[in-house]
Amino acid sequence: MSSTNSTQRPIVILGAGIIGLTTAVRILESPLYQEEKIPIHIIADHLPNDPLDPKYASTIAGAHHLSFADDEDVNQTKWDKRTFHVMYNEWKNEGEKTGLMVLKQTELFVKHNQHLKIYEDHPDFQVIEPDQLPKGIDHSVNFTSLTMTPFTYLNRLLDRISALSNGQVMIHRHHLPSLSSLSHPSITAMIGEIPPLAIVVCVGIGAITLGQVEDQTVFPTRGQVVKVKAPWIRSGFTRQVGELNGGEGGERTYVIPRPDGEVILGGTRELNDWYPYPREETTKDILKRVLEICPDLCPKYKIAPSALAPEQDIEKLHITEDNLPDSDTDPTSPLEELVIQTLVGFRPSRKGGIRLERGKDLVLGRDHGKQDKTIVVHNYGHGGAGWQSCWGTAEDAVEILIKSM
Structure with a gap:
């Protein structure tokens, strides 16, 4: 140029x-x-x-567009809302060739029962009724969001x-x-x-x-994620254990699908950790955690035959945590063959x-x-x-x- x-x-x-x-x-x-x-x-x-x-x-x-702006953080809320608006309009005008994917996002909360107010500004926001909550979840909401x-x-x-x-x-x-x-x-x-x-x-x-x-x-917040190929996943999930505390607090497990069929599974939040390579034990932990919030990640042919009734069609099988392969008897994750890459990045925290x-x-x-x-x-x-x-x-x-x- x-x-x-x-x-x-x-x-x-x-x-x-x-x-x-x-x-x-x-x-x-x-x-x-x-x-x-x-x-x-x-x-x-x-x-x-x-x-x-x-x-x-x-x-x-x-x-993905999933704000952790504290309800009182006017600037972060403004920046996040504006970015969602810009990207959502890009997707509306040009579709998934933008690299953007609009999807239903489900937020699962453990050990607290409040969600961030910014989620209520997303399209299709709703609170899940207590009697509909998955096992071990104290609060949940879903809404329309974006991944990139x-x-x-x-x-x-x-x-x-x-x-x-x-x-x-x-x-x-x-x-x-x-x-x-x-x-x-x-x-x-x-x-x-x-x-x-x-x-x-x-x-x-x-x-x-x-x-x-x-x-x-400024300091690094190490994040390790696993990239898999799972084009049947078209919804996003995040489980938040503990409070965000106006930032990236607590432990987060997430499933982030993309338009090309790849899905990012995570994650970790390791403060001031400069180790640049994947840790095997972390990868195994991520693959275990994501199945707890999104059992559908498991390919249906991985379900043990005993989990199926004689007349049941595997294509119509609804996978749940209860019919997943037993991790106690088989330490190999049913997701391992889907793995494309394991990645490490340093979030530029401040x-x-x-x-x-x-x-x-x-x-x-x-x-x-x-x-x-x-x-x-x-x-x-x-x-x-x-x-x-x-x-x-x-x-x-x-x-x-x-x-x-």
Whole structure:
């Protein structure tokens, strides 16, 4: 891609995950770009089509719209609602080729009997009557929600960025050690000699080590998931044990189907755990837990013949926890042959939640003596909420940017 006007000060977006790319789209759609065609550069360690990397959580995420915004958290609620609205309209207009799948989502609660109020804003919301609750469940609701296929959705964002800019946005694979490195010759060779007009920091877990940011309130929340092929699953399930506590508290087991027939099974929430490889014992635990909330994951031919009445058609069999293969006599999970991949990702969590604000301006001096200030806007620290809040935070980041001009 070629650059736009080399005499203009560019906007630089750091990071090319779901946060960086949605922010880029909203900048391109804003009057700031539409009127002035400011050059835009995206600089990132990792891009959507690269091999999977735990530090690039966007492609490893389960990726469903399931808010954990506390009832009193006005900002998180706003961001999550806005993102659902944007994605739901995308699905309505273009269907599952977007990578989005609309489905019935069932939430199962253990050891508490309240749901988040934000769920009540979803279409088709209902509370399950106490006499209809599954065994061991204290409260349950269901509603219409969304899941996402990250690879598909991220690539559509790349295409959208190209279309909105007529191919003029430049994307660079480069590790930036610090914000001040933008004045280094290795970077000016890519973005030009003129100091950037603004930098939008969307680096996720990279905020820990990025110079002039070095946010020590950011930490990894390790998540391990199992990807299986189970195209007969078209509904989502989550079991929450304990309180969310206004974030990702408690233990969560989830089943997240995607339009292509893949299903993400999870999960774990391991704070400050940098181990990048799957743990076998965790995989076995996940495969056991998901069958407790979604027995239909088990292929019907795996049901023992003794579970069927002589005249019963296996195709009409309703699988329950009671007729699943006995895990005590057969330690092999009936789901093992469905497994495609086991994945590990580091959610970019942050004490205090998402950082979405204007930072301290930079002065990036050049040999020609110009000392123009560079605006810094931060948009990172989404933890496990990146996919469910991305459009909301992108729009607020752009609003901050425009007001800072």
